Amino acid sequence: MIEVRHVKKTYGKKQNKFVALDDVNFTIPDGASVAILGKSGSGKSTLMHAMSGLDRPEEGEVVIDGENILKLKAKAVDKFRATKMSFIFQSFFVQANETCYDNVSLPLEIARVPKRERRAKVQKALDAVELSDKIKSKARNLSGGQKQRLAIARAIVNEPTILFADEPTGNLDSTTGEVIENLLFDYNKKNGTTLIIVTHDPDLAKKCDMQLFIKDGKIASQVNEQKKPKVTKIPVSSRRAQ
Amino acid sequence: MRRRDIVRRAGRSLRQAKARTLLTSLAIAVGAFTLTISIAAGEGSRQYADKLIGSNINPQALFIVKDKSVFEGSQTSTGVTEYDEDTITGHAAMGQQNVKQLTQADIDTLTKRSDLEAVQPIYNISMKYFQVQGVDKKYVAELSTYNDGVRSDTVAGSLPPLEKQINDTEVVVPESFGKTLGMSAADMVGKKITIVLERAASAPTNQQIQEILMTEGTAGLSKLTTGETKTVTYTISAVTKQASTSLTAQTEMLVANSQAKQLYDFMKSGTNTYQQYTGVTARAKSDFKPEDVKASLEKAGFGARTAKDLQNLLFTIVNILQGIVTGFGVLALFASVFGIINTQYISVLERTQQIGLMKALGMRSKDVAKLFRYEAAWIGFLGGAIGAGIAWGLGTWLNPWIMEQLSLGDGNYLLIFQPIPIALLIVALMIVAVVAGYFPARKAAKLDPIEALRTE
Structure with missing residues (x-):
């Protein structure tokens, strides 16, 4: 469960002061898929950064599985991100010069997964995105859709409990975008991973269990989809050793 | 991140920028070359002086x-x-x-x-x-x-x-x-x-x-x-x-x-x-x-005065000459330090997104700094190995000619290369490179992942 309580974030000082997040409150249940919607500059990205511990709001709490990550030390937050969270970006951010294997292996290395366990995990992640035949290819030789699939493989390889996706289909055509969407939602349903998508695409948002509309740093409205998804929930504690 | 993985990734980053890595290394190689020659000449002169005194006095x-x-x-x-x-x-x-x-x-x-x-x-x-x-x-x-x-x-x-x-x-x-x-x-x-x-x-x-x-x-x-x-x-x-x-x-x-x-x-x-x-x-x-x-x-x-005093007197002269050559080597090295700093700064700028991504994925700032320091160490190692290798090869090749020119007598080589001092030199160069890479590494470590990953 992710609880966001009274989060406030401001940029700049004095007359240049800009409130990016203003007393934001909401709760996301485990295994839910959430869309954060809003225009550019509405604060949706800032909210994602605050929830992932990349950014530190001045006020409020972000409680994940009972722990306020804003109170944790930098080292602990890093460990939290390395083991429990993952990211997918609009611009993929795959390392073009590296092979698919090395791209996917990076989060495992960061999380200090022993080398002998890595290959199987990388293989499994690439299988999930149907890129196992590209394991030795350089990422630069992949198409846009393949790159984003590679990014998904990198995001799911360490079996995170929360998956952040920042405009995951923003740079893709609609057909490819749909493939990526399906991959993300399938993974969310199958593994009970909480999926948080930052987007300004209402169609994508409609597929989520929950929609948060952000305007001027505030939650303008929160929509919970009528039909609650049947999630085969696996308890977090038993799913992950760390 | 495990040290071995960081070292491996550092090496890979350098291989991906081969020309730049090589050119930066060559700057250090000039220093390494001079220092290797200086060490070899010092060793050669000392052995020669020893021989001189041993056989004459x-x-x-x-x-x-x-x-x-x-x-x-x-x-x-x-x-x-x-x-x-x-x-x-x-x-x-x-x-x-x-x-x-x-x-x-x-x-x-x-x-x-x-x-x-x-x-x-x-x-x-x-x-x-x-x-x-x-x-x-x-x-x-x-x-x-x-x-x-x-x-x-x-x-x-x-x-x-x-x-x-x-x-x-x-x-x-x-x-x-x-x-x-x-x-x-x-x-x-x-x-x-x-x-x-x-x-x-x-x-x-x-x-x-x-x-x-x-x-x-x-x-x-x-x-x-x-x-x-x-x-x-x-x-x-x-x-x-x-x-x-x-x-x-x-x-x-x-x-x-x-x-x-x-x-x-x-x-x-x-x-x-x-x-x-x-x-x-x-x-x-x-x-x-x-x-x-x-x-x-x-x-x-x-x-x-003992025979040893005479030997020490000769050694003093050798040491002074060696000091001068070493001085030039250190100067060359000093210049190469700025080369490393420059290269590493450019590398940090070029790889802003990569650094941002690694940090977003939970890589610690300390490890990011390490990654860049190890890259610097690799450059130092490469430069040292190239410089010492060329010096060794060239010295060995030229030794007979030098011997003839200085009429040192058969088997008295001026340049004597020994693996241990050269290995120590390379380690020292790696340390120098790491020190030079300190500021770029710190810049990388302090990079804000949010800024780094902003694409607009």
Whole structure:
């Protein structure tokens, strides 16, 4: 469960002061898929950064599985991100010069997964995105859709409990975008991973269990989809050793 | 992140920017090259000096003087010395100093010591002229004692083994004499040399002049003021080689110790320095350490130099030369440091997104800094290996040529490459590179992932 309580974030000082997040409150249940919607500059990205511990709001709490990550030390937050969270970006951010294997292996290395366990995990992640035949290819030789699939493989390889996706289909055509969407939602349903998508695409948002509309740093409205998804929930504690 | 993974990723990043990595490394390689040559030349020179001394000087040999200032040089002398009747005053205009002489009593003391043997005063004799059999012209040269503690190489003739004197009828001349005399070394051997010495007349007093004029007339006076001459004849038994492995001065003719003493006494008799000597050579007995004997001699008021002191003197020269070369190497290295800083800064800028991503994925700032420091270390390693490798290869290839140019003698290489100092040099270069990479690494570590990942 992710609880966001009274989060406030401001940029700049004095007359240049800009409130990016203003007393934001909401709760996301485990295994839910959430869309954060809003225009550019509405604060949706800032909210994602605050929830992932990349950014530190001045006020409020972000409680994940009972722990306020804003109170944790930098080292602990890093460990939290390395083991429990993952990211997918609009611009993929795959390392073009590296092979698919090395791209996917990076989060495992960061999380200090022993080398002998890595290959199987990388293989499994690439299988999930149907890129196992590209394991030795350089990422630069992949198409846009393949790159984003590679990014998904990198995001799911360490079996995170929360998956952040920042405009995951923003740079893709609609057909490819749909493939990526399906991959993300399938993974969310199958593994009970909480999926948080930052987007300004209402169609994508409609597929989520929950929609948060952000305007001027505030939650303008929160929509919970009528039909609650049947999630085969696996308890977090038993799913992950760390 | 595990260290091994960071090192691996660092290496991979460098391979992806091959040209830049190589060029940056080459800057360090210049420094590494110079330093490797400097280390190799230092080692080579030291081994050469060792060989030189080992093969020429008995390690037990000692050079003993009364006046320690002989060793100290002008830097330490105050310019004022206490008057002593045993001190001879050199010509100030010639830059000579007052040197306290060893008296016969001192020689006796030294000879009686239980830790010394072969105590021999050094006789420096100035001749009037000498003539070689078959040559009409008259020449002048230095005449000194044959030192049986140092063995020279010969071009012609033969020398007795170490610690054995030449015969009383023999003289040893250096190779350089042949050029002036117009004779080959082989021709010189067996030739007779006639040496004429002249003892300076003592300056007569007015009363003496009057007396001699009264009794013997002007002939007597001229006899009194011209002094006395002595003529001796020797046979050339050997011609010594002007070799670089020889330490002795190569411009003196050398006669047996007993002969030198006779000639020296002749020259000095009637003067106030009769039976006084500037220095003596001696050997520490085999069960005494020369250093201990030296210390004990110094306590007894003498000055002494051991073979090791001479070696240290040579080493000092080698060290100074090596220091100069090392200085240039360090300068080159200093310049390359800025190259590393520049390259790494550019690398950080280029890889802003990669750094942002790694941080977003939970990589610690410390590990990001490490990644860049290890890249710098790799550059240092590569530069060191390239520079040292080229130096090694080139040095090994050029060694025979250098040996020939400097006429060092067979097997005496100037550049001696040893793996351990070179390995240490490379490690040092890696450390230098890491230090140079500190600021870029810190910049990478401090990078804000949110800023780094902003794409708009």
